[in-house]
Amino acid sequence: MSRARTVTMALALGGLLLAALLLLAGGAPGRDATGAAILLHIRLPRVLLAALVGAMLGLSGTLLQTVLRNPLATPDVVGFGGGAAAAVAASIAVTGGLGLVLPAALAGGLASAALILGLAARGGLPPQALVMIGVAVNLTLLALTDVLLSLAPGLQAGETARFLTGSFASAHWGAVAMAALVVMAGGALAGGLSFGLARMDMGDDMARAQGLAPGGLRLGAAGLAAMLVSFAVALTGPLPFVALLAGPLARALLRQGGPVLPQAALLGALLALAADLAARATVFGGSLPAGLYTALVGGPAMLVLILTTRERG
Amino acid sequence: MALILSDLRLDLSGRAILDGIALDIAPGRVTALIGPNGSGKSTTLRAMAGLVSPDSGGVSLNGTPLPQMSRREIARALAFLPQSPILPEGITVRGLVERGRTPHLGSFRPMTATDRAVVDRALDRTGLTALAARRAATLSGGQRQRAFIAMTLAQDTPVLLLDEPTTFLDLPYQIEVLRLVRALNQDSGQTVVMVLHDINLACRFADRVVGIRAGQVLFDGTPEEVVTGTSLEALYGCPLTVIPLPDGRGPMVLPE
Numbered sequence A: 001m002s003r004a005r006t007v008t009m010a011l012a013l014g015g016l017l018l019a020a021l022l023l024l025a026g027g028a029p030g031r032d033a034t035g036a037a038i039l040l041h042i043r044l045p046r047v048l049l050a051a052l053v054g055a056m057l058g059l060s061g062t063l064l065q066t067v068l069r070n071p072l073a074t075p076d077v078v079g080f081g082g083g084a085a086a087a088v089a090a091s092i093a094v095t096g097g098l099g100l101v102l103p104a105a106l107a108g109g110l111a112s113a114a115l116i117l118g119l120a121a122r123g124g125l126p127p128q129a130l131v132m133i134g135v136a137v138n139l140t141l142l143a144l145t146d147v148l149l150s151l152a153p154g155l156q157a158g159e160t161a162r163f164l165t166g167s168f169a170s171a172h173w174g175a176v177a178m179a180a181l182v183v184m185a186g187g188a189l190a191g192g193l194s195f196g197l198a199r200m201d202m203g204d205d206m207a208r209a210q211g212l213a214p215g216g217l218r219l220g221a222a223g224l225a226a227m228l229v230s231f232a233v234a235l236t237g238p239l240p241f242v243a244l245l246a247g248p249l250a251r252a253l254l255r256q257g258g259p260v261l262p263q264a265a266l267l268g269a270l271l272a273l274a275a276d277l278a279a280r281a282t283v284f285g286g287s288l289p290a291g292l293y294t295a296l297v298g299g300p301a302m303l304v305l306i307l308t309t310r311e312r313g
Numbered sequence B: 001m002a003l004i005l006s007d008l009r010l011d012l013s014g015r016a017i018l019d020g021i022a023l024d025i026a027p028g029r030v031t032a033l034i035g036p037n038g039s040g041k042s043t044t045l046r047a048m049a050g051l052v053s054p055d056s057g058g059v060s061l062n063g064t065p066l067p068q069m070s071r072r073e074i075a076r077a078l079a080f081l082p083q084s085p086i087l088p089e090g091i092t093v094r095g096l097v098e099r100g101r102t103p104h105l106g107s108f109r110p111m112t113a114t115d116r117a118v119v120d121r122a123l124d125r126t127g128l129t130a131l132a133a134r135r136a137a138t139l140s141g142g143q144r145q146r147a148f149i150a151m152t153l154a155q156d157t158p159v160l161l162l163d164e165p166t167t168f169l170d171l172p173y174q175i176e177v178l179r180l181v182r183a184l185n186q187d188s189g190q191t192v193v194m195v196l197h198d199i200n201l202a203c204r205f206a207d208r209v210v211g212i213r214a215g216q217v218l219f220d221g222t223p224e225e226v227v228t229g230t231s232l233e234a235l236y237g238c239p240l241t242v243i244p245l246p247d248g249r250g251p252m253v254l255p256e
Helices: A002-024 A033-068 A080-095 A101-119 A127-151 A154-164 A173-197 A204-209 A214-236 A242-254 A261-279 A290-312 B041-048 B071-077 B093-099 B113-125 B141-154 B171-188 B199-205 B229-236
Strands: B003-012 B015-025 B030-034 B056-061 B078-081 B159-163 B191-195 B208-213 B216-221 B240-244 B251-255
Touching: A002 A033, A002 A242, A002 A261, A033 A127, A033 A173, A033 A214, A033 A242, A033 A261, A080 A101, A080 A127, A080 A154, A080 A214, A101 A127, A101 A214, A127 A154, A127 A214, A173 A214, A173 A261, A204 A214, A204 B078, A242 A261, A242 A290, A261 A290, B003 B041, B015 B041, B015 B056, B015 B216, B030 B041, B030 B171, B030 B199, B041 B078, B041 B159, B041 B191, B071 B078, B078 B141, B093 B113, B093 B141, B113 B141, B141 B159, B141 B171, B159 B171, B171 B191, B171 B199, B199 B208, B199 B251, B208 B229, B216 B229, B229 B240
Parallel strands: B030 B191, B030 B208, B078 B159, B159 B191
Antiparallel strands: B003 B015, B003 B056, B208 B216, B240 B251
16 A cells, blocks of 8 residues: 555656656746746646646556556557547548547547457457457558558648657647546546456456456446547647556556556656657757657667566566 | 256357256255366356356256346356466465455445455465465465465355366365365355366265266266266266275276
8 A cells, every 4th residue: 555655656746846847948937928928828738738648648558458458458559549640640631731630539549449349349359359450450540641641742741740749839728628627537437447447357257257347347448548549649649658658667666467547647647748858858959749759768668668577577 | 045057058159068958056065067178067167157158048046047137146146266267466365365355345335344354264264364465476386276265255155166176286286175165165055066177086075976078967966876987988988997985985986
């Protein structure tokens, strides 16, 4: 118990520290009206959006990892995020702008999730089948996205490519409010599932023999994960690896299994904030988007995670 | 608790797995299901636990067909331990035994003092109190199986279903586990049904032995009544010698 509390407190403090650093990044704002406006309308919403979207991704990742009993099975890997991204690319191609990003991401994410869950439905959504079908659908969606990018005229292709590398730079209060609602609703729904989710790790037979409904839990958790990742893509574009790393890192810090929802959400927020802090750095006279940093750091971090958990046996 | 299986039939891809299984499980007794690989004995046990839905026929518990009960109601009446249960990562012995309380808990119904007392008692009855804080992964094979049985005890059900509880265990551990099951049955009158591979152990530790072949019940009775050279040859399709033990505690089976 006390370990969980210590870890949670440390993560929350770390998040606050990063948020403070981000508010000050680029120099302390002036004490005049302009400084106040920069702080209130640019920096604060950006920090909050990063934390909230990170929490969404952390939650969605740990939900799917727990329910599929597979640390690699996250919404970006099994095609939920890919569906959202492909639909956004399509909406930019059709409308020529970012106007329909939100409905496109939601519709795309949910449609690909429905397709994958439908294809894997036989026999109560067996986890292996769901992961493999999801990976296949994801690769197809990535290819489709590439087709859209290649066909798009130069300017539009640039806009699509920029969107497909997640960034918090265009944050505004409307997005923050929506993200806060999504995190609250998603967190509450995930909390409702957590009793059953925490007891899925002895296999489906054991879960059913103990009075749970593993198929229903999987459907609920997968649907919720798809919702969360679609909103995240809609709000900021894809941020690779945040959903994948948050859960395993939380479990390693807590030295326990299970969904570890609050800690995974906090770690997701922490990772997103750290990526955005890196995104403020000047590289070759410009700056790189947060999604690029999570992608750059994510792969090696995942390797370290796999190697260290393997050593521990 | 009356557990009745009536004319269970189940076809899987054209093959009859269960071909009219009818059984009346003796309450308060230990029943062993024996038979060759693929005979349908494990499927019969899983049907009893409500994990397999037969094409026709059904299982009833005190007169209520299982499909009319919720999963949770079934889990409060029947505890089931699969053949190779998965050990959750990093779980302690106590944590594992607490899992048995699942059908009695929920999102808004956390563990209470009563639940903890049931868990304590399950640990005590399986001799695991001193090991409660240990990580279950560090236990010996026999201790680990005892911990899983303690988990089913914490489920606090009148019926216990065990699918080959002695697989992968050395002989002393097999005996340890079966002695424990027998003692639990004698202390509390819990009805036990288990699938066993070893006929000698089945005869020694069960009140009733049920022979299943090709999805049908071939024989059903006390070991002395039903375990004979003829019945076993019919069950396994190879000649076997059955010798009555001098202490009168069941027959012993040897290859011809």
